[in-house]
Structure formats: C-alpha cells, structure tokens
Amino acid sequence: MDFSWSVIWDAMPALLAGARLTIYITVVGLLGGLVLGAVAGLFRAFGPAILNAIAFAYVELIRGTPIVVQVMFIYFALPVLAQIRIDPLTAAILAIIINAGAYIAEIVRGALLSVDKGLREAGLALGLPFWKVLVFVIGPIAFRRIIPPLGNQFIVSLKDTSLFIVIGVGELTRQGQEIMAANFRAVEIWTAVAIIYLIMTGTLSFALRVLEKRMRIL
Amino acid sequence: MIEFRKVTKRFGANVILDEVDLDIEAGEKVVLIGPSGSGKSTLLRCINALETIQGGDLLVDGMSVRGGRSEVRTIRQEAGMVFQQFNLFPQLTALQNVAFGPRRVRGTPKREALEQARELLAKVGLANRADHYPGELSGGQQQRVAIARALAVRPKVMLFDEPTSALDPELRQEVLQVMQALAEGGMTMIVVTHEIAFARMVGTRLIFMEKGKIAVDGPPAELIDNPANPRLREFLQHVH
C-alpha cells in the first residue's frame, strides 16, 4: 500500500471548506440549542405544569428518535406537511438546535435541581422574589455545574453534523465522501477527515478544560 | 409583634401544628425546645412563610403570612432567618454574602452595601475573613457570616433554627456569643436550640413544644430549675 501525501494535499481545500461548514453548523446550531435548552430546562425544573409537560414531551420526543430521522423529517417531511421549502443547510442547523436543545434541557434541569434547596430558602428568607433567587443564587451555581456536561454535548453535536451527509450538506464528511468517490483513495481521505475532526474536537475539549479551571465548580 | 391565631399546619394528613396560639412581643427572646418532630422548625418556618399554613392566621408586625406575595416578601425582610446548615451562597465571599440582601432586596448601591457588610462582619468578629469564600471558613465562622447576612436586611425579629447543632462543640460558643450580644442589643429573637444554658441565660421566655402544641410556656430559669411538667422534666434530663 502506498500512502500518497499529494492526494491529501490536493483534497485539502475541499476538506477545509467542509470543515468550515461543519463548524458553522455546529456553532449556530449550538447557540440556538443553548437558548432552547435553557428555556426547556428551566420549564422542566421550575415551570408551571403545562410548560413543564410541553418541555417534557419535547425532550422525550427528541431523545427517543435518531438525529438522522429528525433531519430527514425536517428536510423531506416538513415541506410536504407545511408547504415550506427548506434548504439543506437550514435543515442541518435546525436539526442541531432541536436535537442539542433537548439534551441541553436535561443538563440544565439536572443542574438547577442539584442546587441545595437550603440556598433557595436562604434567598427567599431574605425577602427576594423567586425570580431573583433564580438569577442570583440558583443560576450562577447551576451554571458552573453545567459546563462539563455541556462540553460533552458540544462534542457530540459537532460529530453529529457528519450525519447530515444524508441530506447532502457539504460538510466535512460529505466532502470526504465526494473526493473518495472520485479518486478511490480511502486511506488518505478518511485519515485526513478523521484528523480534522480530532483537531476540532480537541480544540473544543481544551477550551472547555481551561474554562473549567478558571471557574470554581461549586 | 408576632401573633399566632389558631395556626394549623398539615403535611398531607399529618397535623404538624395543631391550632397554635402564641403572642410574641417586641424585645422578647423566646427559646423553643421540644422533642424531635414536635414541630419547632415548622413553627419557625411558618413565621416567614417558608411553610404555608392551612388554618388560622399568623401576623408578623400586623401583616399576614396568608397575604399576597409582596406582603410575604415584606414579612421575610422583617424576619431574618438563620439555618442549621448555614446555607451561605457558595459562589460569593463572606462580604458579598452579607451585602447580598441589601443589594438584591433593598436595592442599596453596591458601595454602600459593601461598607455596611464590612461593619456587620466586624460585629460578628470576622473583619479579617471578608474575602474568604464559605468553603474556606470553619462552621462557626460560616454561621456568624450567616447571622450577619440576615442582619444586613435590618430585620425586626431574628429566627434561629438550631444554629449550633451542626457545629463541633468547641465552635458553638463563638456563635452563641454573637447571639447573646444581639439579644443584649434588644433584638427580638426566637431560637430553636438544645443549648439549655443559653436558654437560661439569654432567653426571656421558654416554650416547650410537644406534638404540634405548646405544652409549656414560661420564664426559662424557673422552668429549667423546677420543671413541673413531667415530660419537660424528662426532656431536660436528656439534653443536659
């Protein structure tokens, strides 16, 4: 077997373009997922019964189905159901938002509920309304506990973008697939693709570890 | 100052406070004792509406714990509470813990709140621990910070729920001394404790609770030296 560096060299521009798209989908998707997950997690922990039930149903629906099915639904089924055209990139980002949002909701809920009930009472006993206790006491403590599992979810979501190959988004895996189909250099291409993923996830892990260190976990 | 009128508290079918009547005047130092499960903590927590009552009414400074949210918040600002487990905010330093109430409840400007907090910390003997986090303080120090935190909101009455029970014996005295100084300063206090010596020396009134009712209510020294109630006598023998 001859490992050809020039194959990788030639493929690099396309692979990097794919990696850029992977990062774009991940970042935008996770930003949306954070907002959605924070709201759903808050409802799960302290919301009124109806909102709690809605959030619960959402989380169970998403956790109970594969992300490939979710993105297929958004891309192929939604246009039929609702007469809206969605381009592959939007479908991919939506899928990450909705999928990561559900897992983040569980992380947020767990962290909020893990904060000692005594601290909530101490805040209330000072005469604070509950929302202020949430903002100034429970929130800051829960936030620190969210970081490690959140980092894990970020990495999972980044890798999940590779599944969007099924709707033809030109992210990293799709780029690798297309180049491979043209030159049949499986070893070089998939090695390069794997390493690019490793660099991305490694950078993310490292950044999170720095953040964790700088913040005292309570 | 505090009026219980046939206050009934239930958890499900269990009656925890059974039509309690109790009047506490400003300046009194009431010590609450009684066997475990008799309802001492519950009685205390009803006063600042951490527990809701199911029957009767409870007035604090003329306001009802069954009133609206803002009425309840006002009651809580007037009734400071100190917990057995301290419950200091772990993400804040001692100073920030003490300044927390004024800043977030009363809207006091930051500088002023911190300045007041520094004075209060000095009062409880912790001026040199201002920038320590709760995790870096001993139990006794944490409880003194917690007392300062409650005082910072300028309450009219202080509620203590076994403030020294979580402490090693050698750390209890420093907390009891702070409480004694507070009592001597004229603060109205209701203290759940097993510290009989403290009850005798600082208390102006001793209440012995039993099964959700006030069984004995009178002057501490008399009751402790000559308990007429046989169950109080037995209880005192156990805690001594």
Ligand SMILES: Nc1ncnc2c1ncn2[C@@H]1O[C@H](COP(=O)(O)OP(=O)(O)OP(=O)(O)O)[C@@H](O)[C@H]1O
């Ligand atoms: N949240 C709750 N749910 C159900 N029952 C409760 C709850 N809190 C307290 N109780 C019950 O109410 C009764 C009185 O409890 P309380 O804590 O007031 O007793 P206490 O006199 O403070 O006892 P201790 O000396 O052990 O602190 C107990 O039987 C307890 O089991």
Ligand SMILES: [Mg+2]
């Ligand atoms: Mg108790």
